[in-house]
Amino acid sequence: MPFKKLIQPLKDTLENKGFDTPLAFQKSILSKIKSGANLFCIAPKGSGKTTSIVLSVIQNLNGKAFEDAPRVLIFVKDKQAALNLELEFNAFKRGTDLRVYCAYDEQNIDVQRDEIYEGVDVVIATPKRLNKIFFLNGINLNKLQMCIVEDAEFLFRNNNLAEITRAPESIGKCQYLVFSTTFDKRFERWRDAFMFNAKIIKSK
Template sequence: MSFKKIIEPLKDNLQRNGITKPNPLQTEILSKIRGGKSLFVIAPKNAGKTTSIVISVINKLKAAFEDAPRALIFVKDKEESLKLAEIFNTYSKGTDLRIYCAYEEHNMELQREELYLGTDIVIATPKRLNRIFYLNGINLNKLQMCIVEDAEFLFRNSNFAEVTRTPESIGRCQYLVFSDNFDDRFERWQDNFMHLAEIIELE
């Protein structure tokens, strides 16, 4: 089986990096994500969760558009943010998609200024994203995809509460949560803003 309905630059970049067909996880979820379905994706490490995020976001957004971000991805820390941005840069070659990282170690005012210039994909730590938002430093009104990568980090510090605030501030959106395990606390999101989400589990 080969990738279907993938924009040409992305398909070329996948092939250039040795990815010619979807793995079992991607076979299961990519068409659902493309169709706009909200998902909890539960799969072990090295199952292809991160690559699935990158493929899905690039293929959905396709090209730069206006200034407000259309995809928001929550990550654990600065290191994970920069690592994910590097993967996005690899697979978005040939497109003009703009990727921005927001994390605590960066100057707040500078981040607000940089976001004002426009971006399509924001990769952020929960606390920094909320600080920027409440200072009116980011417009989430155009958001189409809200994603959590490796969601285990949510249950340390106050990250779960920080991420839960975001749906209170945006309209209709597709939610994608990627995790090694399904935590009972996710049921709160099912009751509130992910009540139609499907749970996909890969052993």
């Protein structure tokens, strides 16, 4: 998907940043993400994975806030990863009214629950904190359109894989995207459980 097919606020931001065309890996995945396919996006650092997440989410939501329940959930490894991704969203969502919210362990969970209840479009969360908020009835996952894992290597530490695998049990039909530098054999169980017909797109 060339940048010219993106919504105007994204095109303006990309132009201001001096980005004329997608990177090679972005060319191979952006149109597939737009089509709604479940994907494992495998590529080394510097290939544009994080920017692809941000562009795809903002494009898919048409840059517009809608109702209260989040439509996109992005799992990250820790607080710093959440804040870094939030900064990326803030840089690219200028000209839109999308609401992006970070949920991580160091925050007061009651405050988080109240702030999410007030209405968000995109939630960036660590797995353990997301599940705690969910079991406190602090987040509605029924409206999710996209569930994404950034830098998925962290899943195989500290029981994160089990924490994230619980989430789809509470999600209806949804697009799943996993971004990683390598494809781990343990992902195969996701293809059987909820990432039906998922494709593996590797950097060439």
